[in-house]
Amino acid sequence: MDNHLKDHIEYLLCVNIEGVRSVSGGDTSQGYLLETESELFFCKVNHADQADTLFLAEKKALEAIASTKTIAVPKVVLCEVLDKGGFLVMQYIAPKRASPQEMEHFGHQLAQLHQNSATDTFGWEADNYIGSLPQSNKVNSDWAKFYVAERLLPQLRLAADEKRLLDDEIPSEKTLLKACQTLFPVVKPSLLHGDLWSGNYIISQDGQPYLIDPATYYGHHEVDIAMTRLFGGFDTSFYGAYNEHFPQIGGEEERKDIYQLYFLLVHLNLFGKSYYRPVKDLLNRYF
Template identity: 50%
Template sequence: MTNNLKSHLSNLLNKTITNVSPVSGGDISQAFKIDTSNNAYFLKLNSASALNMFQTEAYGLDLIAKTNTIKTPKVIAFDSFENSAFLLMEFIESKQATAEDFKVLGKQLAALHQCISENFGLDTDNYIGSLPQSNTVHKTWGDFYTDERLLPQLKLAKQKDLLSDAECPSEQQIKNYLESLFQNIKPSLLHGDLWSGNYLISKDGTPYLIDPSVYYGHSEVDIAMTKLFGGFGHAFYKAYESYSPFDVNTSARIDIYQLYYLLVHLNLFGRSYYGSVVSILRNIKS
């Protein structure tokens, strides 16, 4: 962080910054803890071109917070300065989650998913990782998930020569496969990228969601992502299901929802995700 940016942030906060230390913040942006005499803040820093990404992240955090179901860090500001873009938030001092913490997280996520809309999608596009994510509104979940989630990632994978035409199902094959699985699904507000690095448990046991990729979709999408890489305790799922029960098609839908995230990881990180992607694609084509 440059001295000029540090001075700019100090003026923005109207406080003297006493310490700046790098912290773990993911693969996309630099992250820092900023200490003042009486508060701590979390700063994400990237190139100036990332301003829209930070803007949509701030929008998602605010949208979740306004549901009063689960907390998100308060956004202080997002802006560009010199050749950088930044997102400044309150700093949440976190701890390892206990079984009781996971129980509360599961209950509050289920409450978030009770916040519904008339349509699937969102009034603005955003990002999944560093990739653009289209949220064009659809009346049906099958159309949204096919057209705004699977097809764009399949197209990108083919452009990157990570998948061949022969390995990818057609739009009609996808929609035919999904039709029987996607019955009576309501548009729930989703975090959109709920892996174990995107929740925090504060020192007093309060769950917080961070780094959202929000839109209105099927609630099981968030559950699918929690199961893809692990990091959520048994108490989380037990609590969640007591408020939002699963059904006989949940397992099959989990695979389909994980396909989107696996395609994203294939496009971002390469062929180590190829086998998992192709295995699910074969089920769709069969």
């Protein structure tokens, strides 16, 4: 972090920053731990052109989750634009290794978040981001239509534009919609984290689950669960607790695959060819 930005944050917070330490800020931003005499802050800095809108979307998502009073998120302190890019300052949550009991608590709290259905439509009040990629959130009252139009098709088209998939490997919108309408149940919109892998939650030192780096919108609650299972899965106590609130109705395995397809397409578009085969296998299996 350069001294100009450090001085600017000191001025805005009216504090003296005694130490700045580089820490992980995710795949898209630089992260810093800011130490003051009485408090610690986490600061994300990004110099990309879209950083100001990216951080504003993150701020709004964190505040939306916090407003449900179901599961904790870090409190946002500052969200500012730079000459190029922007920065986000939040409460710092010191992590610890989760116990099975704490993961059980996490499962209950996530289910309570998903029980928030403050709307009859799927989507969000504005577009946001999944990682550094734009995520379209145009509202739709039909979940299958929303998922195809706002999730699968944009990523498939981006993959074609970037030559990561061939045009003839991409199913038509009609084919995608028919499969999704067959496999998706009628569901109520749930407030989602939107990108819930193991790097996007923290168990605090006092055992409290916190959600971080959301890509929030209203969707089917199984989307978050599908993402938790993509890279190895969470502790079994998490799923046992969660399923007390959302008993299985059948077809979860197939829906998991199709919901994971979106995240795999995102990874294909962000990180390249190592994700081609799992994407192609799912496209062949369902479409």
